[in-house]
Amino acid sequence: RKPQRYTFSIGYGTDTGMRGRVGWEWQPVNRHGHAFATGIELAEQRQAGSVRYSVPMRDPRNEQLDFKGSFTEEESDTTFSRIRQVGAALQLGEARLRYILSLDYKSEQSEAGGESVDADLVIPGISATYTEADNKLRVGTGFRIDADFHGGSELLGSDVSFGQFRLLGKHIHTPWTDLRLLARWEVGTTWSDDFARLPVSERFFAGGDQSIRGYDWRSLGPVNAAGRVIGGPHLAVGSLEVERYFGADWGLALFVDAGNAFDNTFDDFYVGTGVGLRWRTPIGAIRVDVARGLDEVEGGWRLHLQLGPEL
Numbered sequence: 073r074k075p076q077r078y079t080f081s082i083g084y085g086t087d088t089g090m091r092g093r094v095g096w097e098w099q100p101v102n103r104h105g106h107a108f109a110t111g112i113e114l115a116e117q118r119q120a121g122s123v124r125y126s127v128p129m130r131d132p133r134n135e136q137l138d139f140k141g142s143f144t145e146e147e148s149d150t151t152f153s154r155i156r157q158v159g160a161a162l163q164l165g166e167a168r169l170r171y172i173l174s175l176d177y178k179s180e181q182s183e184a185g186g187e188s189v190d191a192d193l194v195i196p197g198i199s200a201t202y203t204e205a206d207n208k209l210r211v212g213t214g215f216r217i218d219a220d221f222h223g224g225s226e227l228l229g230s231d232v233s234f235g236q237f238r239l240l241g242k243h244i245h246t247p248w249t250d251l252r253l254l255a256r257w258e259v260g261t262t263w264s265d266d267f268a269r270l271p272v273s274e275r276f277f278a279g280g281d282q283s284i285r286g287y288d289w290r291s292l293g294p295v296n297a298a299g300r301v302i303g304g305p306h307l308a309v310g311s312l313e314v315e316r317y318f319g320a321d322w323g324l325a326l327f328v329d330a331g332n333a334f335d336n337t338f339d340d341f342y343v344g345t346g347v348g349l350r351w352r353t354p355i356g357a358i359r360v361d362v363a364r365g366l367d368e369v370e371g372g373w374r375l376h377l378q379l380g381p382e383l
Contacts, residue, residue: 286344
């Protein structure tokens, strides 16, 4: 392919609204295989720009060192955040098991439930991903586990000391031909002596395409005295789904999602359920879901769209 490539896209996301993206990639930059990429994304609820310079390591297919910078502004019905971030990340491992060691500086101005929080954070972190599948594009049996631990310390220059651990799993099993069972779960916890000083991006929320369908993105979690969602230090959500395929590419699904973000006690438990249409394509499955939150306050039916690999 040519060393320089330009990309243009337009689309719609149920968590972001209408969106468009423009990108520029330059690879190789030199005879050592270095790569450069930058892009701008504009959406109704998200605006972002990023730049990345990548240096291949001993195994160029799986190991590389990234230097990156980004600007992100996100807004939901309950939160707002503006983030400026620079950092470096070292990717190691092989096709099934991959590690990322990272060090980032993040400056964030945010608001949750009408309460403003500004913070500058220096964040070292480590994450790992393990994937096992019989077929990456059309998974019959497989699973994926993601783990992430990061934090900041006032001794390193952060405005607040904290640590956060998140663990996510996806499992797929095919007990009979054309019938699949899917499970998804995510748990997380945060340690901090002053959680109120943590910005929105370091708090847990629930609701949305990848969380509890039937509820808006970031619409669930602990609330303040005014009854507005402000996010919490802990998270526990799960999903069970049954898919039945009719032919090679088309299928229907029934699912139920449940959980919430919470403080020290798991007071509110939200459940969403619905039906979905599945279409297998060369770039992954297109999933169109219609879900309803069973909580009487939220109510109503919501549309959720997802596209991409299943694991």
